[in-house]
Amino acid sequence: MGQSWKVVNLTQETCEELSKLGDCFFDGSVSHRLVERIRRPQYRELDSVVGMCKPGSIAFGNRISGIFSLNLERGKHTWLCPMRVEQSSECILLHGLPIELFSLICEDLDNGELIFFAMTCQHVWDLCRPLLHERMKRLCSRLYWSGHRLVCFGSELAHNDIPDSILSSEERTQYFGITDGHDHDSVWENGFANFALPLHRKMYLDVELRIKARKRNCQLDYLHASTLCRLLESFRCGDIVVVSTAGSTNHILRNLTKHEYVREIELFKMKDKYRNSRPQMCYFLSLGHIVLERICLSSTSSVSMGRDDSIELHRGVWAGDRFDIISDSDEGWVQELRKEMSRWKDVSRDAVDELERILKW
Incomplete structure (x- = not known):
């Protein structure tokens, strides 16, 4: 047999x-x-995966839903689309950190935490873009x-x-x-x-974000986390591979x-x-x-x-x-x-x- x-x-x-x-x-x-x-x-280049944007500290406040408009089509929800977000003032303490120390801080953050940290201000986002890109490559490599x-x-x-x-x-x-x-x-x-x-399925950074929001004693409201995920919907591991x-x-x-x-x-x-x-x-x-x-x-x-x-x-x-x-x-x-x-x-x-x-x- x-x-x-x-x-x-x-x-x-x-x-x-x-x-x-x-x-x-x-x-x-x-x-x-x-x-x-x-x-x-083969991985796509940084700019085509983790694009330029203008994150703001408003992302961490109670007015988070205010930065989005809700599209309605025949009574059904489509994607939550980000409206124009004004660039927040730079955080002086973060802006003055040496690159080496900044990298050490980021290494100690999990993927969800790194996403939130990246959206603190424009300066942090610019520094975190290549780090997010590497995290996505690392996550995606588990499929291969x-x-x-x-x-x-x-x-x-x-x-x-x-x-x-x-x-x-x-x-x-x-x-x-x-x-x-x-x-x-x-x-x-x-x-x-x-x-x-x-593994048979792609794992996305925004999935980790949602999982983190569901944990007990999490300070992040799940709805707010889901909204942030919409900002990141194009930054997926599946899109990083050519x-x-x-x-x-x-x-x-x-x-x-x-x-x-x-x-x-x-x-x-x-x-x-x-x-x-x-x-x-x-x-x-x-x-x-x-x-x-x-x-x-x-x-x-x-x-x-x-x-x-x-x-x-x-x-x-x-x-x-x-x-x-x-x-x-x-x-x-x-x-x-x-x-x-x-x-x-x-x-x-x-x-x-x-x-x-x-x-x-």
């Missing part, structure tokens, strides 16, 4: 259980998630696995069958919580029990550990070859399939799918390595290839040929 599998991010300490491997290969949802997570995010150690463990993996290059003896004890001599079932059931599920249009560029899957890479153009050639005979499968094929075929690790070859038996799918050559996906026109990548071409190895043909044999095409 085959064994079950789970994708583990050893760097982020997250873990997601999969179904049978055959289902994963012939269902594009798993490979699509891998591509989205491994893709290296680029540069992280990945492995797909099978349910029939023996505890003592994990190479030291993937997990040290200390990590095995830490992650599994057991020692040698346990059977496969206990390894599978207990393994990575403390790992969290990977999403490339599908098909607009060719991509490169890089193994950052072994310095090997796969060109997406080779996968396109394979899809063109079978586009008429297997159109649905060709639609789902992606670089995520290449990752999946090379990061599996188990003690038995039972995978419940017809394939070339000469391929040891359960002993992936990339298990535990670090990856990212970038555009083939990425400036840094192009320059690196020019300077250190001998450092990188193109394994595109081998990886695609192996995938073709796994799918028995």
Whole structure:
């Protein structure tokens, strides 16, 4: 019947259980998630994310709702739109703080507190803009696995069958919580029990603001916090990432550990070859399939799918390595290839040929 599998991010300490491997290969949802997570995010510039504005101390007073107008359309609420806010007088004490001390103060504030502090006056807002930008990038990076150690463990993996290059003896004890001599079932059931599920949804700074306002003994009125969130509605982590249009560029899957890479153009050639005979499968094929075929690790070859038996799918050559996906026109990548071409190895043909044999095409 085959064994079950789970994708583990050893760097982020997250873990997601999969179904049978055959289902994963012939269902594009798993490979699509891998591509989205491994893709290296490109962040928008500061001015297009955390824009210029004129915050005022009125934001902290009882007249906060007075700085907004309520738009009504067919009797329903639309967005609360900020009216023109006059710039408040600068706070002399904050204006005179050295930049170093100002940065130390901001480091000690959580995201919600930093937002409120930033809106104290124009001077503070100008200084906090890059800090908010960095906070958003940090928050958004939790959605991505680029540069992280990945492995797909099978349910029939023996505890003592994990190479030291993937997990040290200390990590095995830490992650599994057991020692040698346990059977496969206990390894599978207990393994990575403390790992969290990977994030699927974007987390926004204004969400933290709302959560903070709901806490007991909070000095901030929830309605006022919600109103402030409207000011910040465009400053979201989702807007900070530049999403490339599908098909607009060719991509490169890089193994950052072994310095090997796969060109997406080779996968396109394979899809063109079978586009008429297997159109649905060709639609789902992606670089995520290449990752999946090379990061599996188990003690038995039972995978419940017809394939070339000469391929040891359960002993992936990339298990535990670090990856990212970038555009083939990425400036840094192009320059690196020019300077250190001998450092990188193109394994595109081998990886695609192996995938073709796994799918028995």
